[in-house]
Amino acid sequence: xxxxxxxxxxxxxxxxxxxxxxxxxxxxxxxxxxxxxxxxxxxxxxxxxxxxxxxxxxxxxxxxxxxxxxxxxxxxxxxxxxxxxxxxxxxxxxxxxxxxxxxxxxxxxxxxxxxxxxxxxxxxxxxxxxxxxxxxxxxxxxxxxxxxxxxxxxxxxxxxxxxxxxxxxxxxxxxxxxxxxxxxxxxxxxxxxxxxxxxxxxxxxxxxxxxxxxxxxx
Amino acid sequence: xxxxxxxxxxxxxxxxxxxxxxxxxxxxxxxxxxxxxxxxxxxxxxxxxxxxxxxxxxxxxxxxxxxxxxxxxxxxxxxxxxxxxxxxxxxxxxxxxxxxxxxxxxxxxxxxxxxxxxxxxxxxxxxxxxxxxxxxxxxxxxxxxxxxxxxxxxxxxxxxxxxxxxxxxxxxxxxxxxxxxxxxxxxxxxxxxxxxxxxxxxxxxxxxxxxxxxxxxxxxxxxxxxxxxxxxxxxxxxxxxxxxxxxxxxxxxxxxxxxxxxxxxxxxxxxxxxxxxxxxxxxxxxxxxxxxxxxxxxxxxxxxxxxxxxxxxxxxxxxxxxxxxxxxxxxxxxxxxxxxxxxxxxxxxxxxxxxxxxxxxxxxxxxxxxxxxxxxxxxxxxxxxxxxxxxxxxxxxxxxxxxxxxxxxxxxxxxxxxxxxxxxxxxxxxxxxxxxxxxxxxxxxxxxxxxxxxxxxxxxxxxxxxxxxxxxxxxxxxxxxxxxxxx
Numbered sequence: 001x002x003x004x005x006x007x008x009x010x011x012x013x014x015x016x017x018x019x020x021x022x023x024x025x026x027x028x029x030x031x032x033x034x035x036x037x038x039x040x041x042x043x044x045x046x047x048x049x050x051x052x053x054x055x056x057x058x059x060x061x062x063x064x065x066x067x068x069x070x071x072x073x074x075x076x077x078x079x080x081x082x083x084x085x086x087x088x089x090x091x092x093x094x095x096x097x098x099x100x101x102x103x104x105x106x107x108x109x110x111x112x113x114x115x116x117x118x119x120x121x122x123x124x125x126x127x128x129x130x131x132x133x134x135x136x137x138x139x140x141x142x143x144x145x146x147x148x149x150x151x152x153x154x155x156x157x158x159x160x161x162x163x164x165x166x167x168x169x170x171x172x173x174x175x176x177x178x179x180x181x182x183x184x185x186x187x188x189x190x191x192x193x194x195x196x197x198x199x200x201x202x203x204x205x206x207x208x209x210x211x212x213x214x215x216x217x218x
Numbered sequence: 219x220x221x222x223x224x225x226x227x228x229x230x231x232x233x234x235x236x237x238x239x240x241x242x243x244x245x246x247x248x249x250x251x252x253x254x255x256x257x258x259x260x261x262x263x264x265x266x267x268x269x270x271x272x273x274x275x276x277x278x279x280x281x282x283x284x285x286x287x288x289x290x291x292x293x294x295x296x297x298x299x300x301x302x303x304x305x306x307x308x309x310x311x312x313x314x315x316x317x318x319x320x321x322x323x324x325x326x327x328x329x330x331x332x333x334x335x336x337x338x339x340x341x342x343x344x345x346x347x348x349x350x351x352x353x354x355x356x357x358x359x360x361x362x363x364x365x366x367x368x369x370x371x372x373x374x375x376x377x378x379x380x381x382x383x384x385x386x387x388x389x390x391x392x393x394x395x396x397x398x399x400x401x402x403x404x405x406x407x408x409x410x411x412x413x414x415x416x417x418x419x420x421x422x423x424x425x426x427x428x429x430x431x432x433x434x435x436x437x438x439x440x441x442x443x444x445x446x447x448x449x450x451x452x453x454x455x456x457x458x459x460x461x462x463x464x465x466x467x468x469x470x471x472x473x474x475x476x477x478x479x480x481x482x483x484x485x486x487x488x489x490x491x492x493x494x495x496x497x498x499x500x501x502x503x504x505x506x507x508x509x510x511x512x513x514x515x516x517x518x519x520x521x522x523x524x525x526x527x528x529x530x531x532x533x534x535x536x537x538x539x540x541x542x543x544x545x546x547x548x549x550x551x552x553x554x555x556x557x558x559x560x561x562x563x564x565x566x567x568x569x570x571x572x573x574x575x576x577x578x579x580x581x582x583x584x585x586x587x588x589x590x591x592x593x594x595x596x597x598x599x600x601x602x603x604x605x606x607x608x609x610x611x612x613x614x615x616x617x618x619x620x621x622x623x624x625x626x627x628x629x630x631x632x633x634x635x636x637x638x639x640x641x642x643x644x645x646x647x648x649x650x651x652x653x654x655x656x657x658x659x660x661x662x663x664x665x666x667x668x669x670x671x672x673x674x675x676x677x678x679x680x681x682x683x684x685x686x687x688x689x690x691x692x693x694x695x696x697x698x699x700x701x702x703x704x705x
Contacts, residue, residue, distance in 0.1 A: 061498045106455065182571075182573060200500070
């Protein structure tokens with residue numbers, strides 16, 4: 001019965017069944033399954049399958065986005081039930097947003113989704129986000145990484161402002177900075193002292209994982 | 219007979235218009251500009267000032283549609299009419315606002331500087347297939363804050379053709395107006411003989427930002443033609459269905475037309491756009507996708523049904539080099555645009571989505587445009603009977619090459635391409651160095667630039683323009699502007 005429910009939760013992610021995920025999660029909880037077990041065996045494994053199929057070209061972005069939506073719905077029920085101290089399920093915490101003066105968000109949304117799907121806790125601040133807002137939130141949620149998206153040559157400078165503000169506040173060691181967006185590139189990231197540049201959502205996930213890893217080592 | 223293409227029938231056109239109207243009332247349009255909100259509210263629209271959403275009634279939109287000019291003309295700097303925006307007239311201009319230029323020597327993209335855009339403007343002047351300039355490159359050697367202004371300044375120094383441009387800020391718009399007035403001989407002349415069109419872009423779905431609204435209003439009040447550039451991204455910021463994307467486009471443009479006419483009834487406005495399909499693997503916005511072209515052509519039918527001049531971003535490629543993908547994507551879009559009768563087709567020279575410009579690609583695109591303009595002239599009947607007398611005259615002799623009839627008509631019947639299009643035999647190609655179209659285009663750039671004729675504006679006007687731009691540059695920290703290349 002338990003295995004059956006876990007399998008159903010798995011499937012609902014893989015098949016994008018948004019309308020049944022909540023009742024399945026509730027049923028799993030009612031049958032005394034641990035929230036952590038549901039997350040790891042039901043949701044994470046489901047998300048992994050989706051990710052693999054996307055890489056192989058069998059699944060497309062709509063599949064990924066819908067699976068992420070299903071995951072969000074499930075986590076809304078499950079996360080409050082976790083004992084916060086010893087049950088960190090996250091690969092790390094990321095604060096992400098599009099910089100001040102810029103309202104482009106598709107790419108940023110994709111990155112946020114893929115990061116969530118890969119086990120990161122993601123706080124998405126939306127668009128037109130001021131440097132202070134990024135930093136305040138990052139401190140509040142103990143973020144490992146701030147992700148800054150800019151699609152205009154006129155707004156990418158805010159990415160530099162953010163790095164400088166972090167240095168000024170003495171937070172630069174604690175928080176990694178990743179930048180992205182159409183006019184942004186490796187050279188720019190290096191110039192402004194960011195920790196890295198990612199050209200798409202998959203690269204962003206890879207980069208963020210490695211940054212968080214090196215952070216915990218250092 | 220002029221060949222054409224249609225993608226949606228009359229019933230669908232009307233239904234799309236109706237759904238467009240309906241969206242303006244529910245969920246309404248986000249308007250992040252106070253002046254526009256007030257204009258709408260004063261005219262009877264319901265406006266939620268807190269959430270910055272306007273609910274625009276059909277009657278208000280219809281009123282706006284009746285006051286819009288059905289057509290207008292752009293003039294060149296000699297005062298001659300150059301571009302007719304209206305009906306099924308088809309014109310082409312280069313893609314605008316590229317942030318990189320393809321360096322033919324290295325094959326790499328790099329940031330453009332003053333020299334690059336000057337050469338680009340000159341090249342456009344020498345290519346008869348291009349009907350207008352655009353502020354095609356954003357120069358990296360001046361402060362960002364004057365990026366929009368500076369490219370217009372450069373263009374005005376070297377161009378004769380009219381220009382399609384746009385602003386990145388509210389304050390620079392006014393300085394651009396000052397420049398345009400200067401070279402036109404004043405506000406009244408500029409109004410009577412416009413030399414520039416401004417692109418204004420709503421943000422999908424259904425949002426007019428503070429900046430774009432303000433540009434729209436300022437253009438209208440000064441009778442500067444505004445080109446609405448709605449850009450639904452089908453499957454990401456708009457419905458994935460092509461027809462659904464067109465519905466959203468319709469709603470966005472209807473709201474733009476309304477704001478424009480409320481600011482100034484009778485101000486010229488263009489039903490334009492830059493929509494695209496959304497790639498479901500890469501998360502990118504392919505301008506070379508066939509679906510993109512279909513959305514453009516379909517929305518232009520809507521614009522025509524509403525009696526407005528039309529525009530679209532077509533004739534570009536997502537390729538990173540000028541290769542087969544580049545060619546096929548550019549031709550597909552340009553050809554459909556011409557068949558659809560779109561008045562201004564923006565995109566020539568552009569690749570890597572909408573981010574890179576290339577002088578070489580521009581020259582190749584000029585060939586595409588030449589071919590496509592020939593295409594829409596159609597199969598013309600010059601004489602009666604069509605060929606009976608002529609063929610009977612020659613009987614069974616294959617001697618058309620030496621006939622005076624051939625001499626008389628061949629230049630009109632055939633688009634004669636430049637050497638960029640290789641139609642020689644293999645041996646000749648081999649001997650010339652086995653060049654690609656890109657190579658041939660590159661080798662012709664210098665020669666083409668040699669054909670450039672200087673701009674007609676006076677030394678005094680040039681000095682005045684320099685004063686204007688220098689002041690603006692100084693304001694943003696640049697004490698001395700880059701030198702202008704020689705004419």
